[in-house]
Amino acid sequence: MGRKGVAALAALAALTGGAAGCTVQPAGPGGSGGGPPVRVEVPGRSPSPPSSRAPDGDEGPSAPGAPSTRRPPRVLWSPGASGRAVRELQARLRQVAWIFHGPTGTYDEPTAKAVRGFQGRRGLPVTGVTDTVTWQRLLAMTREPGRWELYLMGGQPADAPDARCRTGRVLCISKSSRTLRWMIDGRTVSTMPVRFGSEYTPTREGVFHVYWKSRHHVSTLYDSPMPYAMFFSGGQAVHFSADFAARGYAGSSHGCVNVGDEGAVARLYGQVRDGDKVVVHW
Numbered sequence: 002m003g004r005k006g007v008a009a010l011a012a013l014a015a016l017t018g019g020a021a022g023c024t025v026q027p028a029g030p031g032g033s034g035g036g037p038p039v040r041v042e043v044p045g046r047s048p049s050p051p052s053s054r055a056p057d058g059d060e061g062p063s064a065p066g067a068p069s070t071r072r073p074p075r076v077l078w079s080p081g082a083s084g085r086a087v088r089e090l091q092a093r094l095r096q097v098a099w100i101f102h103g104p105t106g107t108y109d110e111p112t113a114k115a116v117r118g119f120q121g122r123r124g125l126p127v128t129g130v131t132d133t134v135t136w137q138r139l140l141a142m143t144r145e146p147g148r149w150e151l152y153l154m155g156g157q158p159a160d161a162p163d164a165r166c167r168t169g170r171v172l173c174i175s176k177s178s179r180t181l182r183w184m185i186d187g188r189t190v191s192t193m194p195v196r197f198g199s200e201y202t203p204t205r206e207g208v209f210h211v212y213w214k215s216r217h218h219v220s221t222l223y224d225s226p227m228p229y230a231m232f233f234s235g236g237q238a239v240h241f242s243a244d245f246a247a248r249g250y251a252g253s254s255h256g257c258v259n260v261g262d263e264g265a266v267a268r269l270y271g272q273v274r275d276g277d278k279v280v281v282h283w
Contacts, residue, residue, distance in 0.1 A: 073132070074132040074133045074134040074135075075132060075133050076130050076131070076132050077131050077132060077133060077136055078090060078108055078130070078131045079108060079129075079130040079131070080108050080109070080110070080112075080113050080129070080130070081108060082107075082108040083106055083107045083108065084106060085106065085151070087104075087106050087107065087108050087112070088104040088105075088106045088151045088152075089104075089146060089151065090108075090112070090131060090136075090139075091103075091104035091105065091106075091112055091115075092104050092146035092150045092151050092153075093139050093140070093143040093146060094112070094115045094116070094119065094139070095150075095153075096143045096144070096146070097119070097139070097142055097143060099115040099116075099118050099119050100112065100115045102154070103152075103153030103154030103249045104150070104151055104152070104153060104154070105154070105156070106156060113129035113130070114129070116128075116129050116130065116131055116135065117129045119135070119138075119139065120135055123138055125138065149179075149250045152179075152194070152250070153249040153250055153251065154194075154249040154250075154261070155179075155193075155194030155249065155261060155262075156194065157178060157179065157180065157194060158178065158180075159175065159178050159180035159182055159192050160175050160177050160178040160180070162175075162182055162184060162189070163175070163280050163282040165208060165278075165280045165282070166182065166184050166278075166280050167184075167187045168186065168187065169185075169186065169277075169278055170184075170185050170186075170273075170274070170277040170278065171183075171184045171185075171277065171278045171279070171280055172211070172231070172233070172239060172273065172277065172278070172279045172280070173280050173282075174195060174239075174258055174279065174280065174281045174282070175282060175283070176197060176204070176206070176281065176282065176283050177283050179194055179195055179196065179197070179250070180192055180193065180194055180195060181193050181194075181195045181239065181258065181260070183269055183272065183273070190272070191265065191268070191269065193260055193262055193265045193266070193269075194260075194261065194262075195239075195258050195259060195260055196242065196245045196249075196250060196252070196253060196254055196258070196259040196261070197253065197254060197256075197258060197259075198237075198253055198254045198255055198256035198257070199253040199254075199255075202253075202254070202255045202256045203256065204237060204254070204256050204257070204258060204281060205234050205237060205256070205281065206281045206282060206283070207234075207280075207281060208278065208279070208280050209233040209234045209278070209279040209280075209281070210233065210276055210277065210278055210279060211231050211232065211233050211273060211274070211275055211276060211277045211279060212232055212233065212275065212276075213231075213232045213275070214230065214231050214232070214270065214273070214275065215227070215230045215232070215238075216228065216229060216230075216270070218230040218238075218240070220236075220255075222236065222255075223255055226243070227240040227241075227257065228240060228241045228263070228266075229241050229260075229263075229266045229267055229269075229270040231269075231270065231273055233279040234279075236256070236257075237256045237257050237258070238257050238258070239257070239258040239260065239266070239269075239279075240257055240258075240259065240260065240266070241259075241260050241261075241263050241266045241267075242254065242257075242259035242260065242261060244259075245259040245260070245261035246261040246262070246263070249261070258281075
């Protein structure tokens with residue numbers, strides 16, 4: 002076969018071989034290969050460029066100088082927020098000694114300061130707002146707070162009044178919710194958190210009556226102030242407690258019903274009369 006025949010066969014093989022990007026060596030003198038390779042491109046079969054998208058839907062690396070596609074963590078709570086979730090945040094921060102006062106349920110500046118301290122110590126962005134990353138780190142370091150950790154300084158809702166409280170003038174005191182309702186003819190006039198005696202000096206339960214009021218009373222047994230005392234059973238009385246105001250449910254009384262809000266108990270003292278009923282119940 003002559004040189005022209007070999008060249009024709011080579012061209013035919015390139016068109017019918019089907020391999021995109023394959024090469025054909027043109028025959029040299031005597032039929033041997035020689036000279037530079039000739040690339041034959043088959044239209045419509047060019048390879049697609051590689052994808053820059055990472056598997057599983059994640060964004061791949063950005064080009065140099067391009068803005069990052071990573072989303073910031075979602076913000077859960079920030080200053081001004083309120084509610085039970087904020088109480089839990091504060092209770093957990095208290096467990097790791099970033100907050101020392103009792104939970105209030107309001108995301109105030111002391112809470113934001115505690116969050117900033119926690120974030121800075123753990124190498125997180127110091128924002129003062131609680132995002133998902135900050136929250137997960139705090140969860141891993143703390144335990145589920147109990148009810149009285151959440152309401153260490155009060156603020157808990159009162160439970161329903163006992164049936165014995167629905168008539169007359171009554172100091173309706175619940176040990177279950179640790180609250181006192183001042184009620185007149187079934188209507189609640191005011192509600193306040195209260196604290197009771199310890200297991201060694203328990204507050205007595207039952208139906209009593211106020212038999213004596215003493216505005217500036219001092220305990221003769223414990224030599225401790227009992228302002229706005231309203232006695233209802235022996236030496237047990239409803240009265241203001243500076244210790245309850247300072248420590249909340251971290252402490253207990255010697256059997257009395259402590260009120261930590263001095264303004265609230267002062268108003269109550271002005272309304273309660275000798276002979277008014279006192280109901281202490283679960």
